[in-house]
Amino acid sequence: xxxxxxxxxxxxxxxxxxxxxxxxxxxxxxxxxxxxxxxxxxxxxxxxxxxxxxxxxxxxxxxxxxxxxxxxxxxxxxxxxxxxxxxxxxxxxxxxxxxxxxxxxxxxxxxxxxxxxxxxxxxxxxxxxxxxxxxxxxxxxxxxxxxxxxxxxxxxxxxxxxxxxxxxxxxxxxxxxxxxxxxxxxxxxxxxxxxxxxxxxxxxxxxxxxxxxxxxxxxxxxxxxxxxxxxxxxxxxxxxxxxxxxxxxxxxxxxxxxxxxxxxxxxxxxxxxxxxxxxxxxxxxxxxxxxxxxxxxxxxxxxxxxxxxxxxxxxxxxxxxxxxxxxxxxxxxxxxxxxxxxxxxxxxxxxxxxxxxxxxxxxxxxxxxxxxxxxxxxxxxxxxxxxxxxxxxxxxxxxxxxxxxxxxxxxxxxx
Amino acid sequence: xxxxxxxxxxxxxxxxxxxxxxxxxxxxxxxxxxxxxxxxxxxxxxxxxxxxxxxxxxxxxxxxxxxxxxxxxxxxxxxxxxxxxxxxxxxxxxxxxxxxxxxxxxxxxxxxxxxxxxxxxxxxxxxxxxxxxxxxxxxxxxxxxxxxxxxxxxxxxxxxxxxxxxxxxxxxxxxxxxxxxxxxxxxxxxxxxxxxxxxxxxxxxxxxxxxxxxxxxxxxxxxxxxxxxxxxxxxxxxxxxxxxxxxxxxxxxxxxxxxxxxxxxxxxxxxxxxxxxxxxxxxxxxxxxxxxxxxxxxxxxxxxxxxxxxxxxxxxxxxxxxxxxxxxxxxxxxxxxxxxxxxxxxxxxxxxxxxxxxxxxxxxxxxxxxxxxxxxxxxxxxxxxxxxxxxxxxxxxxxxxxxxxxxxxxxxxxx
Numbered sequence: 001x002x003x004x005x006x007x008x009x010x011x012x013x014x015x016x017x018x019x020x021x022x023x024x025x026x027x028x029x030x031x032x033x034x035x036x037x038x039x040x041x042x043x044x045x046x047x048x049x050x051x052x053x054x055x056x057x058x059x060x061x062x063x064x065x066x067x068x069x070x071x072x073x074x075x076x077x078x079x080x081x082x083x084x085x086x087x088x089x090x091x092x093x094x095x096x097x098x099x100x101x102x103x104x105x106x107x108x109x110x111x112x113x114x115x116x117x118x119x120x121x122x123x124x125x126x127x128x129x130x131x132x133x134x135x136x137x138x139x140x141x142x143x144x145x146x147x148x149x150x151x152x153x154x155x156x157x158x159x160x161x162x163x164x165x166x167x168x169x170x171x172x173x174x175x176x177x178x179x180x181x182x183x184x185x186x187x188x189x190x191x192x193x194x195x196x197x198x199x200x201x202x203x204x205x206x207x208x209x210x211x212x213x214x215x216x217x218x219x220x221x222x223x224x225x226x227x228x229x230x231x232x233x234x235x236x237x238x239x240x241x242x243x244x245x246x247x248x249x250x251x252x253x254x255x256x257x258x259x260x261x262x263x264x265x266x267x268x269x270x271x272x273x274x275x276x277x278x279x280x281x282x283x284x285x286x287x288x289x290x291x292x293x294x295x296x297x298x299x300x301x302x303x304x305x306x307x308x309x310x311x312x313x314x315x316x317x318x319x320x321x322x323x324x325x326x327x328x329x330x331x332x333x334x335x336x337x338x339x340x341x342x343x344x345x346x347x348x349x350x351x352x353x354x355x356x357x358x359x360x361x362x363x364x365x366x367x368x369x370x371x372x373x374x375x376x377x378x379x380x381x382x383x384x385x386x387x388x389x390x391x392x393x394x395x396x397x398x399x400x401x402x403x404x405x406x407x408x409x410x411x412x413x414x415x
Numbered sequence: 416x417x418x419x420x421x422x423x424x425x426x427x428x429x430x431x432x433x434x435x436x437x438x439x440x441x442x443x444x445x446x447x448x449x450x451x452x453x454x455x456x457x458x459x460x461x462x463x464x465x466x467x468x469x470x471x472x473x474x475x476x477x478x479x480x481x482x483x484x485x486x487x488x489x490x491x492x493x494x495x496x497x498x499x500x501x502x503x504x505x506x507x508x509x510x511x512x513x514x515x516x517x518x519x520x521x522x523x524x525x526x527x528x529x530x531x532x533x534x535x536x537x538x539x540x541x542x543x544x545x546x547x548x549x550x551x552x553x554x555x556x557x558x559x560x561x562x563x564x565x566x567x568x569x570x571x572x573x574x575x576x577x578x579x580x581x582x583x584x585x586x587x588x589x590x591x592x593x594x595x596x597x598x599x600x601x602x603x604x605x606x607x608x609x610x611x612x613x614x615x616x617x618x619x620x621x622x623x624x625x626x627x628x629x630x631x632x633x634x635x636x637x638x639x640x641x642x643x644x645x646x647x648x649x650x651x652x653x654x655x656x657x658x659x660x661x662x663x664x665x666x667x668x669x670x671x672x673x674x675x676x677x678x679x680x681x682x683x684x685x686x687x688x689x690x691x692x693x694x695x696x697x698x699x700x701x702x703x704x705x706x707x708x709x710x711x712x713x714x715x716x717x718x719x720x721x722x723x724x725x726x727x728x729x730x731x732x733x734x735x736x737x738x739x740x741x742x743x744x745x746x747x748x749x750x751x752x753x754x755x756x757x758x759x760x761x762x763x764x765x766x767x768x769x770x771x772x773x774x775x776x777x778x779x780x781x782x783x784x785x786x787x788x789x790x791x792x793x794x795x796x797x798x799x800x801x802x803x804x805x806x807x808x809x810x811x812x813x814x815x816x817x818x819x820x821x822x823x824x825x826x827x828x829x830x
């Protein structure tokens with residue numbers, strides 16, 4: 001751009017509204033007739049562990065909304081179990097501008113039109129650009145609301161209040177969100193950090209056992225690849241935690257959630273928007289599992305699929321001599337003890353293999369299969385390290401090991 | 416989080432893949448049991464003015480795609496007028512992984528499912544996380560593709576090649592993108608800067624006259640509020656530029672585009688993600704116009720609606736004594752000369768007034784109506800400064816002024 005060569009067209013500027021700020025600079029580039037527009041977007045996401053979140057005397061959630069209008073989105077379960085308390089919590093004068101909606105979606109119906117449904121309600125409720133969408137529910141609800149916040153007014157704020165174990169230690173503290181599309185898990189989504197995550201393990205008291213077990217899979221995943229101390233806690237008290245919905249042994253439930261949250265966020269902080277190097281320890285258990293969830297028609301929950309993937313990936317590591325038999329035993333034993341299945345008859349070697357090929361695309365040309373090398377350590381495998389024969393051998397070994405003691409997928413409870 | 420208090424949980428880290436980089440830090444916050452996750456996303460958007468973009472000897476577009484797979488999205492008009500040249504341009508071996516699609520959408524059908532259609536094609540074409548979506552078309556096409564790139568793999572790269580005048584100086588260089596939903600213009604969207612915008616005014620040679628006039632509205636808008644020299648160029652050569660499709664007078668067409676692009680980007684650089692202070696000079700002409708576009712069933716083009724808004728906002732400034740009669744005359748004369756209408760019979764004062772109330776919501780509680788105070792200068796008006804009576808007076812004055820010489824909206828051409 002001739003008349004601007006050699007001079008900055010626009011000096012660096014900064015704009016801010018508290019938790020979000022941005023800078024930009026416009027300058028000639030080295031190339032002919034080229035302007036370079038450099039922008040920077042900074043966001044702060046606060047994750048707070050609190051107790052009795054819905055007690056009228058706990059100001060945490062109200063303070064975070066402040067005097068802004070807000071749309072509070074509940075799942076049908078949350079409405080049934082906590083609806084009255086939610087209404088009472090927001091009944092004061094200070095928060096008169098809060099509106100509510102119930103979002104009835106499961107993993108099987110976690111689609112883009114769910115996010116649009118929330119956007120439409122947000123528009124009808126008169127949400128402004130700085131008005132938050134507050135999701136109180138499981139991972140489906142917080143994901144859909146995160147994407148809705150991204151689409152409504154091009155990136156409005158959102159607050160996540162997870163009520164499931166997966167939500168507390170994974171979906172409810174994540175930077176990214178997504179919905180499923182045309183049989184592909186998380187096909188459409190965005191990176192859009194929430195303003196706040198408010199975590200209260202008291203919600204687990206009403207969580208069905210199966211969903212507690214489901215969340216344990218994500219905690220075990222994290223422990224196996226990055227936190228041997230957390231693994232030791234789970235090995236000692238994991239079963240009791242499931243049975244008590246994290247209430248007993250008393251300090252351990254909170255400690256496990258704290259360690260998991262700090263560990264997960266620490267892993268995310270390495271590369272929160274997944275640019276460049278796509279090796280992520282938290283992807284352990286997340287290579288085969290999206291396919292498994294979809295192939296099961298979402299009858300297998302996310303964590304259950306993660307557990308199947310953790311088992312298979314660990315067995316692969318064993319076959320390749322990367323993981324000791326003892327450590328493999330410890331991983332698989334813990335999973336079976338808390339009630340997770342190690343195999344699912346619906347998995348074919350062909351399907352697993354074609355899943356790997358699709359993951360290579362998603363991870364930009366490299367597989368980066370995360371496998372444990374010890375409790376608390378991991379390695380990344382390329383597609384060349386895997387073969388259909390290796391998958392078959394690993395699956396067969398797991399099936400034999402599992403036959404002695406089948407997991408919950410064979411004997412589903414109704415609770 | 417007890418065990419981490421006083422120490423950084425995760426030190427600052429940086430990840431990069433060339434044009435995108437990010438940093439993050441996880442640290443205890445001052446508040447009890449709170450971790451603060453601070454993230455930063457940096458993106459570089461290069462805007463290049465080139466000539467003969469589709470000439471096989473011009474490597475600009477091929478170089479920017481490099482060895483990556485790409486999905487090139489064309490509009491039906493671009494396919495008809497330039498399809499053969501586009502295919503020839505990409506016919507070499509180096510770019511064998513380029514796939515094509517034709518997106519048939521108008522402003523009236525610029526909806527979320529258009530973006531989903533592009534995402535589906537991107538998935539089918541095997542686009543990876545770093546594979547760009549390349550839009551060659553007008554503002555509808557570049558907007559839809561920008562949003563598709565945001566949703567596909569949570570923020571993939573995109574490249575904009577605008578082929579209309581509005582595209583060259585506005586939509587094709589913008590950081591944000593949006594689609595319409597349920598009768599609301601730009602109701603769903605995101606901020607997602609493209610990697611590259613490649614601008615070639617030669618595309619204007621095949622642009623229908625009405626669309627050249629349409630683009631002139633955005634250039635006049637920019638000139639009136641921020642660039643008196645640009646206004647002088649338009650006053651002198653605007654009509655000739657429209658008639659010649661920016662080919663004559665020879666250096667002026669390129670100069671007008673260069674000034675407009677640098678001016679627009681300079682304005683965007685002040686606050687590219689629209690956080691905090693929402694006063695934006697480039698919002699001149701963009702307060703009443705979204706309603707006008709929708710109310711007309713999109714029979715009025717974007718720039719034509721912007722012109723109606725510019726006229727009304729300028730007349731309001733005159734009524735309030737903020738703009739001289741001479742300067743108002745210069746603005747309105749220039750618009751009529753290039754063929755823009757100043758009034759549309761479909762606008763009622765009631766609708767204009769309720770539009771203002773909705774804009775107050777979008778701009779987070781303040782109207783910030785941009786009005787010119789001279790050629791090259793502007794002010795922002797709050798909702799308290801406007802009344803239905805003021806709108807009525809202003810609209811009536813404009814109608815009388817316009818009656819002497821009606822614009823194109825009354826006598827639409829078919830070209």
